[in-house]
Amino acid sequence: MREHAGPHTLPALLAARVARHGAAPLISDGTTTWSAADALDIAARRAGALAAHGVERGDRVALMCTNRIEFIEIVLGCAWLGAVVVPINTASRGLQLEHILRNSGARLLVTEAHLASAVYALAAPDLALESIWLIGGEQESGAFPGACRTMPMPPAGEPLEAAELADGDPLAILYTSGTSGPSKGVICPHAQFYWWGEHTASHLGVVAGDVLYTCLPLFHTNAVNSFFQALIRDAELVVGRRFSASGFFNALIASRATITFVLGAMVPILLGRPVSPNERAHRVRIALAPGVPERFQADFTARCGIALLDGYGSTETNFAIGGTIDAQRPGYMGRVANGFDARVVDASDRPVPDGTAGELVLRADEPFAFATGYFGMPEKTVEAWRNLWFHTGDRVVREADGYFRFVDRLKDAIRRRGENISSFEVEQVLLSHPSIETAAVFAVQSALAEDEVMAAVVLKPGEALEPLELIRFCEPRLPYFAVPRYLEFAPDLPKTENGKIQKYKLREAGVTASTWDLETSGYRLERA
Template identity: 80%
Template sequence: MGRIETIATRPAADVPMAGGQLTLPALLKARAARNGAAPLFSDRHTHWSGNDAADIAARRAGSLAAHGVKRGDRVALLCTNRTEFMEIVLGCGWLGAIVVPINTASRGLQLEHILRNSGARLMVAEAHLVDAVYAAHAPDLALKQVWLIGGDASQPAVPATIEAIALPPLGHACEAAPLADGDALAILYTSGTSGLSKGVICPHAQFFWWAHYTGAKLGVVAGDVLYTCLPLFHTNALNSFFQALTLDAQLVADRRFSASGFFDALVATRATVTYVLGAMVPILLGRGAAEAERAHRVRIALAPGVPGHFQEDFTARCGIALLDGYGSTETNFAIGGGIEDQRPGFMGKLSPGFEARVVDDCDRPVPDGEPGELILRADEPFAFASGYFGMPEKTVEAWRNLWFHTGDRVVREADGYYRFVDRLKDAIRRRGENISSFEVEQVLLSHPAIETAAVFAVQSSLAEDEVMAAIVLRETHALAPLDLIRYCEPRLPYFAVPRYLDFVTDLPKTENGKIQKYKLRDAGVTPTAWDLEASGYRLGRK
């Protein structure tokens, strides 16, 4: 019999519940009234208090309105982590417009698709990034104006149909739009690792609930300094601003992740809480120990997707507890608990306020211990995204049967802990067996010579998949392909041992560090790949 898990609870008594109180303007006003003088946001060059943020939101909204932006209009944003990024987010939220943050690595057809799908008529872009916009511009796009950050309009590549001007100064403050909690604040496009990006419609209240649930699990309190070097155009970093806003903390957003400078930045900013992704932890551990690793004040890091065998090593070496869990752009922090609930290799238990099922292809629950797709629902209105912008058929598909289908294969154990197995699209079918690329990757990553690896399917002549791994070795390390195969043999089923190994210097990644497996799959078996079958070595089937 399958398990349908529900853990429902009402929010804490101090959570505002009346409609419209969970919108960005309401949260900014509340912070200014409650703790306006305390620091709220910094990009390490410019610093805002809560009072500053409310004023900047009203005045940037004024400048947007003066240039014809209205409630419901989409404003594209192509910008790294800097105060201008948050100016546009706050201004759009105050005005009732919808901000469309775009991955700064977007180019060509992907960028054209985002602009076409969103229908944005205005883009705000850093000058060094805007050439990609001009190159992708097609005559049928709605885009008519570009505001340049850090540059002027004297660039010769500007298409004739676009007016390019320098970022206008803050305008006259305007009144906040009368918004509902379910009104859209942002459209966040997925990374596009398996096809065209989908624009996730994120309502105002979703960001509040992100802050509420994430802040509680991290133990964020007034006066904390939150440090992120993850890009603000993704949910992880953007919702950390709302943690600071609603919990009277400060967010410091750095431009990018630097392995050599990460701990120095923690020290310099006096951070107490930080945010990392799975790939960052082994990279940091791969460097020589430095004094700054113990000179910081950070007590905890949100660290989804860190391989279990790295968690204890990182905490022992750096003194930072790692908090795993599960959430996505479409959902919220639905699975995971406090640091005392962590179990290496598991995402955690279902959080109060959510429902979960693990289901088969027909949405029927599977028994505990068996893998299936994770589907979710939230108790609170607008705690999840509202759908995919301009893609009604994709919205219906993902939210079918009134549950959000995550596309992630997981296992729920009998004690309530959830374990991630794979993305459904990353599953590999070989020799009549389903193979988890994630599980193969964990074995590869446990080898001391390997820094990172990606496992994916390539086409076989037998109308099934073959397993291929692209591998980046640690500096100064060498590894013979056959030695790695022998390492895998006792740790994997014979059918999951990779046939092809490709030792590379780097893997294609999105701006926030996700490996773009579709690029590896498209490349297929490369000329540099080593072939197990061609080597003549025969795997033992134990």
């Protein structure tokens, strides 16, 4: 049994890693490699630069950056200083981006130069932003409204002593898509990331000397978790720029990876490619692969030699349901992990019998192993953590032998290509079009085992609107993955007696002969 004596803060974990294996490589983005000793020095000096520019303990620092070493540098600097990093999906645009910046109250935004135009496009001079630091390039044309200063990211400063932090102090605020409202900022304490790393590493069997490879975006929990696995298990993390089906196995070979990470849709995409010798020329023994449909798992392992480990966790929780590969059962997430409690409950929070579908609720034994709430949204925090259990919004079944099976989502959310999409946020963009009277956004089934975004739209009397015109309207206002693939123009939408749109009827109808399909239109969305 591993020792778990605290503190479990990032500066303490980094110092402990340096004491064990300071010179061994800790993280690489393919061009730059840091040992643990390098990372500790960079954390202290980046904290110095942040402090020199007015960032104080508890301040939020927004971060809009692709998979490059500067992302980790800002995370380490914030953690060392006691500031809170706010990673933002690089595809965020318009209302969603403005909401995140406004809700978090970030005083500083660190962004790659080529992403700055999305920020400049916001007509929101009343945001708390005081400074914007640009990574990797000159300032593009444009400027943020108001007195906000824009400058290249300054060099590292004089090193600071690490802040005195507790396990429950926030390390990050991660925004996860809202289901009946705007995106919620999940307050993730230092210890939550430690327990994420510890439980995931235990399930995967991470040992000293392993090389972890991820091409998943660093602004999501999954990839940040992989950094903590490497940190606490004396392994190395190699970060790829992005997922490429044609280059995935080459990246595994080049990185010398022994463990990797995939999402549900990636596996059928890889299986859809022609067989290549590189699929067996790597050293990877196992991949964390949540949400991969059962029908693909055996074929992928047989073809590529990589075991796929399923499980359940969320931004608010931890790796609460899972197990090691020898306990894997296809089609199931696993059993509740040590250190957690799980129940399946009805609408009144009463446990339902085994074999009966209900909502999954969770809680943790260890202090601060879960998020501590939603930033600036106390009513949403109380709702989600009511009765001292975190309510996941996911509908599951627990079998008599303790294995959990995912059924569907209770929440009105859409998951496409590994991204959570708020139907509310997409609807708000559609409703801002002057020709649209009402709209409903919902998920329809995808051939890749995840969701596609469909919108049913009712136009105002006398208005006309071409589908591509609406897509072009959405494109600068939404992340590319949230732009609807399917559009259905209808004279009206099904409603309850109280006027609420009955989305279940729209889902049941799904794609019809009259539905417009973006993928067959010949138009291609631009991706950040």
